[in-house]
Amino acid sequence: MISKGCQGLLQVCGGNITQRALTQKSQSSCFLWRCYHRGISGKPLDPEMRAFLEENTEVINSGNLTPEIRLRLLTPRCRFWHDKAILWPYGDPYWAIYWPGGQGLARYLLDNPKVVYRKRVLDLGSGCGATAIAALMSGASQVVANDIDPVAGAAMILNCELNNVNPFPVVTEDLIGTKLDGWDLIVLGDMFYSEELAESLHWWLEKHAKIPGTQVLIGDPGRPHFVTHQIQKELHKISEYALPEATKQENYGLATTVVWHYQPLL
């Protein structure tokens, strides 16, 4: 069953595909999808997938907090904004929306490059990949994006191309529950959208934020499962941004987005 918080997120689009999510589970499969740089994997993006994404998204760089990043997103000018949800051949396209949590994080990384400069960055629940792209633009030495939706991985390749950055590896395995090492910075934008996810993320983040040298930054515009969660006691506000009008309208009354530093007690 799709949680109430998730419904709230998906209603943003107002389009038919997102409405389908209110009654069905996401069809995203979980497998490791290594979209390594073409030079390494030698595997370009599947031409059919590329054509599908190019045909059914619009390149935009307005209405959000990072006009310097161009993204392929689902907009009212795209066929599937209005078309029957049943015709959409993939899982619910969270990656086709640039969420306020990710917008705040990306803005913060672009304005404060020293936070990521020469750092190894993991973007968990990367979606369209904007936060990961911002990290690369600000000089991160290594960026890996993680999203359980493989179509998000394809969209991220196109978004990297649009911004003239080398595509970063995208892992589509569910990493929550696994033990990771070697990250200087873990970033998460708008990931606290269901009670279950908030719980598992908190448990997972607590372990990783305690690793010496690993910093965790969370971008969130005040989602109910975030503001009511016990994680609040361990957060320090870093930055708050007023949301642009277009993002505000899409997010039902949310006015700002905040970047938090998660610091659990040792």
Ligand SMILES: C[S@@+](CC[C@H](N)C(=O)[O-])C[C@H]1O[C@@H](n2cnc3c(N)ncnc32)[C@H](O)[C@@H]1O
């Ligand atoms: C609300 S979107 C946020 C996307 C992006 N961070 C942003 O702020 O624009 C949440 C994303 O998390 C992904 N996701 C959900 N559960 C996940 C999990 N267990 N591990 C990794 N990604 C996950 C979804 O596929 C979706 O793309």
